[in-house]
Amino acid sequence: MKQWIALVLMLLVAPSAAQTAPPPHPSAQAVVSKLIDGDPWGFGGAIVAARATLKDKRGATSELAFSVRSHRYTPQFSKTLVRFTAPADVAGAGFLQIQKRDGDDERFLFLPELKRSRRISGNLRGSSFMGTDFSFADLDRRDLRDSSVSALPDENIGKFPCFRLDIKPTRSDSPYAHTEIWVRMDNYLPLKMKMFDRSNVLAKTFSALEVQRIKGQWFVTKSSMVDHGQEHETSLVLESVEPTTSITDDEFTVRNLEKL
Amino acid sequence: MKRTRLLSLPFAAALALGHGATALADDARRPSTIAAEPGGLDPNPAEADPPNVVETIEGNSPARAPQPEAPVAPRPAVSEPLAGSQRAPENKVQEPASRFELAGWARQALEVGLWKRSAGAGDPAPDLPYNQLVARTQLFLRARYSRANWFEANVSGALSYSVFEQQPLPERGGFNGFNGQRTLGLLEPHLHELFVGFFSRRLDVRIGQQRLAWGNSDFASPNDVMNARDLRDPFLSEAELRYVPTFLLRADLDLGFASVQAVLEPVFTPDRYDVYGSNWAAIQPDAPRWASALVGIARGSIDPSLEQPAQRMLAATRYPASDFSQPVPGARFSWSAQGVDMSYYYQYGFDGPLVAIDPALSGTLSRPGAGPAGLSDLQPLFAAIDAGQEPLRVYYVRRHHVGLDVGTTLGQVALRVDAAYDSQRVFYRTDLNSALSPAFAGVVSVEYQTGHTDRQALLEALYFRIMNPPASRLLVYERDTLAVAANFRWPLWRWFGVGLRALAYPKPRSLVMQPELETKLGAWVISVGGLWLDGDAYSFGRHFQRNTEGYARVKVLF
Numbered sequence: 115m116k117q118w119i120a121l122v123l124m125l126l127v128a129p130s131a132a133q134t135a136p137p138p139h140p141s142a143q144a145v146v147s148k149l150i151d152g153d154p155w156g157f158g159g160a161i162v163a164a165r166a167t168l169k170d171k172r173g174a175t176s177e178l179a180f181s182v183r184s185h186r187y188t189p190q191f192s193k194t195l196v197r198f199t200a201p202a203d204v205a206g207a208g209f210l211q212i213q214k215r216d217g218d219d220e221r222f223l224f225l226p227e228l229k230r231s232r233r234i235s236g237n238l239r240g241s242s243f244m245g246t247d248f249s250f251a252d253l254d255r256r257d258l259r260d261s262s263v264s265a266l267p268d269e270n271i272g273k274f275p276c277f278r279l280d281i282k283p284t285r286s287d288s289p290y291a292h293t294e295i296w297v298r299m300d301n302y303l304p305l306k307m308k309m310f311d312r313s314n315v316l317a318k319t320f321s322a323l324e325v326q327r328i329k330g331q332w333f334v335t336k337s338s339m340v341d342h343g344q345e346h347e348t349s350l351v352l353e354s355v356e357p358t359t360s361i362t363d364d365e366f367t368v369r370n371l372e373k374l
Numbered sequence: 375m376k377r378t379r380l381l382s383l384p385f386a387a388a389l390a391l392g393h394g395a396t397a398l399a400d401d402a403r404r405p406s407t408i409a410a411e412p413g414g415l416d417p418n419p420a421e422a423d424p425p426n427v428v429e430t431i432e433g434n435s436p437a438r439a440p441q442p443e444a445p446v447a448p449r450p451a452v453s454e455p456l457a458g459s460q461r462a463p464e465n466k467v468q469e470p471a472s473r474f475e476l477a478g479w480a481r482q483a484l485e486v487g488l489w490k491r492s493a494g495a496g497d498p499a500p501d502l503p504y505n506q507l508v509a510r511t512q513l514f515l516r517a518r519y520s521r522a523n524w525f526e527a528n529v530s531g532a533l534s535y536s537v538f539e540q541q542p543l544p545e546r547g548g549f550n551g552f553n554g555q556r557t558l559g560l561l562e563p564h565l566h567e568l569f570v571g572f573f574s575r576r577l578d579v580r581i582g583q584q585r586l587a588w589g590n591s592d593f594a595s596p597n598d599v600m601n602a603r604d605l606r607d608p609f610l611s612e613a614e615l616r617y618v619p620t621f622l623l624r625a626d627l628d629l630g631f632a633s634v635q636a637v638l639e640p641v642f643t644p645d646r647y648d649v650y651g652s653n654w655a656a657i658q659p660d661a662p663r664w665a666s667a668l669v670g671i672a673r674g675s676i677d678p679s680l681e682q683p684a685q686r687m688l689a690a691t692r693y694p695a696s697d698f699s700q701p702v703p704g705a706r707f708s709w710s711a712q713g714v715d716m717s718y719y720y721q722y723g724f725d726g727p728l729v730a731i732d733p734a735l736s737g738t739l740s741r742p743g744a745g746p747a748g749l750s751d752l753q754p755l756f757a758a759i760d761a762g763q764e765p766l767r768v769y770y771v772r773r774h775h776v777g778l779d780v781g782t783t784l785g786q787v788a789l790r791v792d793a794a795y796d797s798q799r800v801f802y803r804t805d806l807n808s809a810l811s812p813a814f815a816g817v818v819s820v821e822y823q824t825g826h827t828d829r830q831a832l833l834e835a836l837y838f839r840i841m842n843p844p845a846s847r848l849l850v851y852e853r854d855t856l857a858v859a860a861n862f863r864w865p866l867w868r869w870f871g872v873g874l875r876a877l878a879y880p881k882p883r884s885l886v887m888q889p890e891l892e893t894k895l896g897a898w899v900i901s902v903g904g905l906w907l908d909g910d911a912y913s914f915g916r917h918f919q920r921n922t923e924g925y926a927r928v929k930v931l932f
Contacts, residue, residue, distance in 0.1 A: 202477060202479075202932050203931050204827065205477050207827075226516075227612070232590070232781070232788070233713075233715055233782065233788065234788065234823055234825075235783040235823045236783060237785045238823060238824070241824060241825025241826070242826065244827070250825070271433070272434055274431065305431055306434060321431070321434045322434060323430065323431055324429065325431065326426065327424065327426055327427040327429075329426070364575070364630070367628065367633075368710075369626055369628055369633055373526065
């Protein structure tokens with residue numbers, strides 16, 4: 115009888131114990147790889163309509179509206195066509211970016227009043243993306259690709275357990291000395307980032323406010339980027355996201371940029 | 375039976391905990407099981423799509439200086455007790471099948487002429503009117519309709535009303551804004567673009583009145599030859615109105631490694647310019663006496679309200695045929711490699727107008743000591759015309775244009791080169807007769823880029839070479855002419871910014887400067903600035919010196 119009781123207890127307890135045992139903790143580099151594989155803003159194979167609200171320290175706001183068509187042409191590298199619809203002074207302008215494995219990304223800007231597309235520097239990673247608090251570096255995630263990473267203690271953001279990493283970019287053109295990043299454990303979305311400038315001063319903070327799973331993919335659909343130095347904030351809302359593989363590689367040309 | 379129950383419990387519990395409850399409790403704790411659905415594309419989305427989910431991330435607002443406003447929320451976010459997640463409504467995002475856009479601007483500009491005649495010199499050209507006050511009210515609208523990725527229709531136009539007040543008579547003293555000799559109002563409706571485009575994967579076709587920008591440079595773009603230019607206000611007009619869209623048949627073919635563009639302008643459209651009567655007209659105070667005498671006759675013979683329509687009659691005595699027998703074909707071949715963009719251009723077009731006046735006529739009109747010319751002085755002209763001669767010929771000449779441009783970036787600097795060769799180009803001698811010569815033009819541009827559209831720092835070096843220069847002196851140009859142009863625009867503080875455009879020729883010495891203060895308040899742009907021109911005799915700055923002025927502009931974008 116005692117044997118039976120012991121067996122039953124063992125059977126009752128054993129699976130439960132096995133279930134609650136934490137899975138092996140992935141390495142920091144593995145988390146970064148998953149992070150790079152992701153597409154939190156829909157710039158790697160989606161059609162997105164977005165709106166950015168910019169607010170300065172006096173509370174004055176302005177809005178930037180744009181749509182994005184993107185295509186991941188090789189793992190980790192994408193091509194992006196952006197078309198701006200507001201405010202009026204940039205409405206109709208187009209932006210083409212082709213990420214390059216080696217060398218600077220290729221970028222072209224089309225201005226409708228000049229009817230002319232021009233190559234713009236791919237070496238402006240620290241510069242603002244069309245006046246927002248997101249820099250090209252924040253969006254292109256090269257600092258994740260070319261970096262050394264170390265794990266920090268896991269931490270929750272809200273109720274979501276997150277891996278916490280410290281990423282030190284190795285690229286000389288990175289605007290940041292290091293970035294602390296909180297990566298949600300279940301879907302590898304970045305929920306929070308603290309970017310420290312070259313003087314190790316907290317420069318910017320990114321916060322995900324809403325995420326959505328759409329057609330099996332996760333996106334950060336509402337987020338905020340605060341530039342602490344400028345006391346400026348950008349709220350980015352992806353109003354609609356359509357993940358797709360139907361956008362072909364040959365769509366990302368200057369010819370198409372001019373007829374957006 | 376009892377045993378079976380006892381044995382089944384742990385398996386049921388394991389089943390529930392392992393495959394259902396744990397996932398609900400927090401799928402975050404199982405990264406290895408979720409790894410198939412991070413942001414990357416699912417290889418089989420149709421088969422494996424889990425339901426759409428919206429999750430709010432509560433308590434993730436950073437400490438920040440600007441107080442957060444309620445974010446723009448297209449859809450209410452929902453949080454769920456366990457994972458903060460809820461099935462989202464199906465994402466219906468699709469690109470609209472058709473799209474209509476309407477944009478434009480309205481502008482009010484006031485220009486006050488500051489040109490002063492040298493004391494005691496008298497008016498060097500009493501017959502040439504000088505507008506000391508110009509007020510322009512303009513409305514520009516642009517509409518575009520597109521259907522999917524295969525069709526678009528564009529229409530744009532401007533409506534402008536300008537008031538020109540001429541300088542006061544010398545005996546009335548200085549200009550006070552109300553004592554001008556006369557005031558003229560001019561209403562100009564202008565159809566800018568009107569074209570349709572049909573697009574396929576490799577081929578785009580556009581038909582209609584359209585702007586086609588060739589070349590890379592800003593200040594002087596020697597390859598930008600497919601459209602006519604509007605030269606009536608080259609510094610203060612809006613950038614999109616400085617070229618005149620013309621009727622073109624245009625095809626763009628994508629070859630993959632390069633693109634080819636073929637263009638046909640069935641009927642040549644000449645530049646838009648004034649011969650006389652406005653501050654940027656061709657005939658200026660340093661014009662030869664025959665020209666100002668001719669203007670005097672015209673002014674005495676034509677009602678002031680008809681002066682503007684008369685400009686086209688005076689601009690050419692003979693235009694290229696408009697019966698499609700003298701079309702203007704053009705082609706561009708473009709390719710990019712290693713971050714360098716190159717385009718090659720060819721056009722068989724026209725240049726001009728070429729002005730040739732019979733020396734006998736110019737001699738008659740510029741008799742030394744004669745008073746203002748009158749119609750009686752033109753008797754020889756009329757006699758010559760009756761005899762089948764053309765004592766004054768103003769016409770356009772055919773020429774081949776070949777050119778190239780190269781553009782690349784080095785760090786934060788964009789480098790561009792434009793070069794062009796014209797088999798015939800019209801230049802003007804100081805007596806306003808024309809000279810023809812093959813010519814080369816080259817422009818090297820260096821632009822410091824910041825990533826901000828409201829910040830610009832551009833420097834251009836321009837070089838012109840006239841292959842067969844005439845023996846007599848030319849207006850503006852020498853055999854080799856160098857110029858430097860700059861365009862600088864930078865925000866200073868809050869909404870305020872400064873700008874400076876400048877154009878300098880070392881020989882003949884000439885300088886044009888346009889400093890400007892600008893403020894942006896949302897969609898409103900207010901600018902105050904000045905235009906200053908000076909230079910040696912027959913230089914650009916001296917020829918158009920009467921345009922030295924102060925101005926204020928208010929523009930609203932919508």
